[in-house]
Amino acid sequence: MAQVYRGGQPYPAGYPARLTPHEVRTREFAACRHGVDLVEVREFQVRVADELAMLNETVRLLSQENDRIRRALRDWQTMHAQECRSPQEHRPNAGHW
Numbered sequence: 001m002a003q004v005y006r007g008g009q010p011y012p013a014g015y016p017a018r019l020t021p022h023e024v025r026t027r028e029f030a031a032c033r034h035g036v037d038l039v040e041v042r043e044f045q046v047r048v049a050d051e052l053a054m055l056n057e058t059v060r061l062l063s064q065e066n067d068r069i070r071r072a073l074r075d076w077q078t079m080h081a082q083e084c085r086s087p088q089e090h091r092p093n094a095g096h097w
Contacts (some may be wrong), residue, residue, distance in 0.1 A: 022048035022055070 024045050029036070 019052060021053040024049040024052060 027045065029041065
């Protein structure tokens with residue numbers, strides 16, 4: 001299978017790179033025998049590009065939130081580990097087991 005390129009770079013591991021809203025808006029289609037309604041195609045491209053832009057922004061915001069939560073958890077774990085008693089401070093279990 002031939003390697004496919006996008007923007008001068010090969011797709012990583014053969015998978016296509018993410019589409020950008022700009023690519024969707026500026027995509028040109030070859031004319032065919034019966035043709036298509038160019039206005040309808042452009043309207044659809046605008047809708048898809050807007051949705052893609054919104055999804056990209058959502059992913060960016062969720063990634064930031066994920067990083068914030070990860071940092072907060074790490075900070076909590078560090079604080080909790082410092083406050084825990086050492087094993088020498090624990091009394092041995094007096095029970096049978």
